[in-house]
Amino acid sequence: MPLPTPFHRRTSALCQSQEWREWSGYLSAITYAPTHDIEYSAIRNAAGLIDISPLYKYEIHGADALALLNRIMTREIGRCKIGQVIYSPWCDDDGKIIDEGTIARLHNDSFRVTAADPNLRWFQDCGYGMHVEVRDVSAELAALALQGPNSRGILKTISPESDWDALKYYRLLKTEIGGIPVTVSRTGYTGDLGYELWIPAAHAEVVWDEIINAGRDYGLLPAGLAALDIVRLEAALRLIEVDYISAHRAINRAEEYSPYDLGLGWTVPRDKINFVGWRRLRREQQHGSSKRFVGLEVDWLALRKLFMRADLPPQVAGRTSRLGVPIYGNGIQIGQATSMTFSPTLKKYIAIGTVNRPHGLVGSEVEVEITVEYERKRAPARIVKTPFYSPKRKRA
Amino acid sequence: MAKKYDAIIIGAGHNGLINAAYLARAGKKVLVLERRHLVGGATVTEEIFPGFKFSVFSYVVSLLRPQIIQELQLPRFGLTILPLESTLTPLPNGDYLYRDSDHYRSLRDIARHSARDAEAYEEYNREMYFMAKAAQPIIDNPAPDPASLKPGELFRLARLGKNMLNMGPERLYTLAKLLTMSAADFVEQWFEAEPLIATLSASGIIGTNMGPRSPGTAYVLLHHYMGDIDGAFRAWGFPKGGTGAVAEAIARSARAFGAEIRCEAAVERVIIRNGRARGVVLNSGEEITCNVVVSSLDPKQTFLKLVDPALMPEELVQDIRRFNIRGSSAKVNLALDALPEFSCMPGKGNHLRGAISISPSLDYMERAYDDAKYGNIPRRPYIDIIIPSMIDPDMAPPGKHVMSCFVQWAPYELNQGTWDERREELGDNVIDTLEEYIPNIKSIILGRQVLSPWDIEQMTGLSEGNIFQGELTLSQLLFLRPAPGYARYRTPIHNYYQCGSGTHPGGGIMGASGRFAAMAILRSR
Structure with a gap:
């Protein structure tokens, strides 16, 4: 029995497909339209509005708030100025990722952290004895992602008094929308120009209505998880429980991932000490990790040929496939592709996954498993740089 | 003229029947002798009130080894296990703690009591998955004897040790804690909400x-x-037809393999000649000869009653005398005219299809134990309730219900009076306790059966009514169960074996000891 989000009355009225999924105990639309492709196009070419309320949100206040976050996060949180947002994973003592999210500095001693999994107990336990309060604000804070090239125009229309042109990537500002105080961060999970809005749950619908009404002139559409799953893969953004397993849930060693395993080595500063897992990460940084995060481009023409031989048009994941498939190098399995989709923008069949080092250098040729009419085939693919798609407007 | 059997099994409890089925499956001529009029021992379904079927003693299954289900083809012989959907802990203040297969809803309900506990719950479940996984090689193999230098034993020990090392250090430490700590201390490492701590630790005191x-x-x-x-x-289920249906399925399987089962045939003693078991004498005076005798009864009866203790080493006799078998569980079975209405969760919902645990707090539990510890009938006992007719409607007439109340603790020996005189006092205390959560309970009771530990002993033969044939404390497990040197189903008497849950790996409707004993017997012949 999933719970409705604070936007449920609005989203359920719009959800023609009646396709829903449970996300962290909440009901989330997979698509609103009968198919997801117009929602995808809206995000990349106009704007999409995504209800991301099910994210876990924590507020950390107190004299030791910065010290606690520096203890938990791999990145140096002191670099994050008031009004700034920083992305970081956090690890266990073995240096394996528990979760990742954004940390917004609201005031000097006040932060807001987003997470994919519940982390209240972990944050509180890490802060034992510190002058700090960790509060779970997940239920009191509704959240919307307004993403796409026209998102800024929509915000300018509904909140003209704020200087949206001055709001830089990974910065936040406080504004009012429809009279409701809203924090807006220039962040997102789409790899595009976009914003995330943090709204008091009780007034969520007011903000939704304002955005939808203003968005009509900008081609805005509500977008579901299916479209989000494609754009995040184009941006090569990892998804917990799909592309990696939280160290708090992993059943065996193979399921555990360090930041280096996931291509997040850049989030581990070489000079930072005394955060959870730092010794193991220091050692891993010196001696190398066992896995490598990779982006793959499947050779579309070769793939097409595999299907044509069975007299079929290429049947590839229209949505993002989350069924892991083997990646082969020189005939042996070297890893797995965990998320795979056809990118309508790039016209390429793309995937992200993990391979065992030393495999997986950019440019190397591999094969991925493709099923054609119940038969397992291998399609040639190339390891490429990620993200697959990163428009200039994302940061501009 | 008495037929000669390869093996006679004393007692048609589930372990006796499983033992017989495996021996028969190996081509042996097998006879099972049961004192009562029906098979099952403590695994029986009986119609105590017309139309109302009670799983009189044991009431749920989980531990029954998958090897036994497969090898004895139990589904083919009628075994059906229905899921138990939920766990409800009603609280005296009208609140409750409710968990079921709806993962997030369960977490939200735990979070109402403690947000931290909701997160800890997943970690706890994961940790216990590892612990159960670590324990499986222990219950799926006979217990190695660390004092033995025989190559076979050393190999078993080494294999077990390898399993342990493969767990990784952190899990090994948790296992060490699990083997030494109290259930409450163990659970409190994760949780702070009283109803959750009490309900989870209740699994640590069942039958103990x-x-x-x-x-x-x-x-x-x-x-x-x-x-x-x-x-x-970790899943628990309810066998269709009550737990008696488990015994019947095993009996059917045993018969299909050629075993013979005689009920109302109580064994008086084992015939021993020249240090070898030769057969049994029934209390009717009838003698039946055989090559092997297997006792599925508890160690006290196996070593001290069925045979002359003078035939055995004195140290073993003393060990068995000291073997801790204190009965501490009681059962109240109710025939109900309608469904119980919980004040905390009214209506007919999934909460009535699972376990209902009267365990509001640790202090409540400890107070119940305190009463029993000093020989008193607990005023407010821990009760584990299921309503079998909600899971299997055939257990009661349409619209009527049966309710099984497992009660912990009830002393075997009362400090005043006898159970025969005071049995109903326990029943009254249980009903009074229930009434605090189920206001309509008294008005819907059509019949009740109260079974004190003494009654359980009288009916099933289990010494002191101990449901595990001996407590599951570390001092009585593995190579120490039931006594050092006799954990591998043998006795000092040649061809006289033991197969009950008083042997490794212990109680519950698990069947492992019945199976291992059969394997030991077959290997030695």
């Missing part, structure tokens, strides 16, 4: 004459977590 704060009870908790139903670890 110890409170949740007594060291050693964490192991009993693990013992209840080791099972898996259809591959789902």
Whole structure:
């Protein structure tokens, strides 16, 4: 029995497909339209509005708030100025990722952290004895992602008094929308120009209505998880429980991932000490990790040929496939592709996954498993740089 | 003229029947002798009131080994296990703690009591998955003897040691804690909400004459977590037709393999000539000869009653005398005119299809134990309730219900009076306790059956009414169960074996000891 989000009355009225999924105990639309492709196009070419309320949100206040976050996060949180947002994973003592999210500095001693999994107990336990309060604000804070090239125009229309042109990537500002105080961060999970809005749950619908009404002139559409799953893969953004397993849930060693395993080595500063897992990460940084995060481009023409031989048009994941498939190098399995989709923008069949080092250098040729009419085939693919798609407007 | 059998099994409890089925499956001519008019021992379904079927003693299954289900083809012989959907802990203040298969809803309900506990719950479940996984090689193999230098034993020990090392250091430390801590202390490492702590630690005191704060009870908790139903670890289920249907399915399987089962045939003693078991004498005076005698009864009866203790080493006799078999559980079975209406959760919902645990707090549990510890009938006992007719409607007439109340603790010996005189007092205390959560309970009771530990002993023969044939404390497990040197189903008497849950790996409807004993017998012949 999933719970409705604070936007449920609005989203359920719009959800023609009646396709829903449970996300962290909440009901989330997979698509609103009968198919997801117009929602995808809206995000990349106009704007999409995504209800991301099910994210876990924590507020950390107190004299030791910065010290606690520096203890938990791999990145140096002191670099994050008031009004700034920083992305970081956090690890266990073995240096394996528990979760990742954004940390917004609201005031000097006040932060807001987003997470994919519940982390209240972990944050509180890490802060034992510190002058700090960790509060779970997940239920009191509704959240919307307004993403796409026209998102800024929509915000300018509904909140003209704020200087949206001055709001830089990974910065936040406080504004009012429809009279409701809203924090807006220039962040997102789409790899595009976009914003995330943090709204008091009780007034969520007011903000939704304002955005939808203003968005009509900008081609805005509500977008579901299916479209989000494609754009995040184009941006090569990892998804917990799909592309990696939280160290708090992993059943065996193979399921555990360090930041280096996931291509997040850049989030581990070489000079930072005394955060959870730092010794193991220091050692891993010196001696190398066992896995490598990779982006793959499947050779579309070769793939097409595999299907044509069975007299079929290429049947590839229209949505993002989350069924892991083997990646082969020189005939042996070297890893797995965990998320795979056809990118309508790039016209390429793309995937992200993990391979065992030393495999997986950019440019190397591999094969991925493709099923054609119940038969397992291998399609040639190339390891490429990620993200697959990163428009200039994302940061501009 | 008496037929000559390869083996006679004394007692048609589930372990006796499983033992017989495996021996028969190996081509042996097997006879099972049961004192009562029906098979099952403590695994029986009986129609105590017309139309109302009670799983009189044991009431749920989880531990029954998958090897036994497969090898004895139990589904073919009628075994059906229905899921138990939920766990409800009603609280005296009208609140409740409710968990079921709706993962997020369960977490939200735990979060109402403690947000931290909701997160800890997943970590706890994961940790207990590892513990159950670590324990499986222990319950799926005979217990190696660390004092033995025989190559076979050393190999077994080494294999077990390898399993342990493969767990990784952190899990090994948790296992060490689990083997030594109290259930309450163990559970409190994760949780702070009283109803959750009390309900989880209750698994550590089932059938055990110890409170949740007594060291050693964490192991009993693990013992209840080791099972898996259809591959789902830790799942508990209800057998269609009551637990008696489990025994009947095994009996059918045993008969299909050629075993013979005689009910109302109580064994008086085992015939021993020249240090070898030769057969049995029934209390009717009838003698039946055979090559092997297997006792599925508890160690006290196996070593001290069925045979002359003088035939055995004195140290073993003393060990068995000291073997801790204190009965501590009682059962109240109710025939109901309608469904019980819980004040905390009215209506007919999934909460009535699972376990309902009267365990509001640790102090409540300890107080119940305190009463029993000093020989008193607990005023407010811990009660584990299921309503079998909600899971299997055939257990009661349409619209009527049966309710099974497992009660912990009830002393075997009362400090005043006898159970025969005071049995109904326990029944009254249970009903009074229930009434605090189910206001309509008294008005819907059509009949009740109260079984004190003494009654359980009288009916099933289990010494002191101990449901596990001996407590599951570390001092009585593995190579120490039931006594050092006799954990591998043999006795000092040639061709006289033991197969009950008083042997490794212990109680619950698990069947492992019946199976291992059969394997030991077959290997030696």
